[in-house]
Amino acid sequence: MSEKLSQISDLRQNYTLNSLLKENVSDNPFTQFAVWFEEAVNGDIYEPNAMILSTVSENQPKSRTVLLKALENDGFVFYSNYDSHKGEQMADNNKVSLLFYWDRLQRQVRIEGTVSRISEEISTAYFQSRPRSSQLGAWASKQSEVIENEQVLVEQLEFFTKKFEGIEVLPKPENWGGYVVNPNKIEFWQGRPSRLHDRLVFDLVDSDWKISRLSP
Numbered sequence: 688m689s690e691k692l693s694q695i696s697d698l699r700q701n702y703t704l705n706s707l708l709k710e711n712v713s714d715n716p717f718t719q720f721a722v723w724f725e726e727a728v729n730g731d732i733y734e735p736n737a738m739i740l741s742t743v744s745e746n747q748p749k750s751r752t753v754l755l756k757a758l759e760n761d762g763f764v765f766y767s768n769y770d771s772h773k774g775e776q777m778a779d780n781n782k783v784s785l786l787f788y789w790d791r792l793q794r795q796v797r798i799e800g801t802v803s804r805i806s807e808e809i810s811t812a813y814f815q816s817r818p819r820s821s822q823l824g825a826w827a828s829k830q831s832e833v834i835e836n837e838q839v840l841v842e843q844l845e846f847f848t849k850k851f852e853g854i855e856v857l858p859k860p861e862n863w864g865g866y867v868v869n870p871n872k873i874e875f876w877q878g879r880p881s882r883l884h885d886r887l888v889f890d891l892v893d894s895d896w897k898i899s900r901l902s903p
């Protein structure tokens with residue numbers, strides 16, 4: 688075993704940067720998220736909009752990273768391939784969770800809610816705003832499918848590059864687009880000394896957000 692792995696139980700940090708008290712947070716979890724997100728963007732975090740998306744179907748949870756691309760109408764928006772594993776899981780079960788971990792700020796945000804597809808118009812507008820190379824990549828990849836080797840992707844990319852040569856505005860693949868997660872629970876976690884972390888959770892009850900403090 689590598690030296691680092693054998694010493695894994697010694698890896699620990701003490702959290703001393705900040706605190707999170709009811710009197711200092713907004714009544715609205717989206718406003719509070721916006722405050723923390725801005726601090727994450729300014730906080731030297733490589734990809735502050737990276738979030739773990741967990742889905743469940745047939746009793747099997749699966750997690751993977753996706754990028755938050757908008758926070759609109761109280762929903763967290765990301766883009767993916769509708770035929771991917773995650774797409775299949777979300778078609779089967781629309782209950783999902785999202786998780787942000789901003790290590791340099793010693794913060795975590797957990798979101799639970801329901802997911803749905805966003806409109807084709809918004810997906811198309813976003814698709815066409817991406818760099819051409821990313822658009823071609825979306826055409827070339829049958830996300831989550833088994834492929835023989837990496838050459839398959841190179842050939843697919845060449846195929847679509849040629850196919851769309853001279854076409855300025857690429858169409859969006861039918862099976863590619865956005866999802867929005869509308870939360871019913873958002874928890875803000877701030878690391879504290881002695882593992883006595885601050886946890887404030889917002890629950891949506893009868894269209895109002897109720898805030899509670901949880902034991903760490």
Ligand SMILES: Cc1cc2nc3c(=O)[nH]c(=O)nc-3n(C[C@H](O)[C@H](O)[C@H](O)COP(=O)(O)O)c2cc1C
Nearest residue numbers: 737751752753754765766767768771772773774831
């Ligand atoms: C930092 C990072 C950002 C990612 N962003 C996305 C994304 O926005 N959309 C996406 O479909 N996959 C994204 N991926 C890839 C996914 O994590 C995953 O590998 C892929 O979507 C296939 O997942 P699935 O087989 O569970 O559907 C990202 C991966 C990383 C590490």
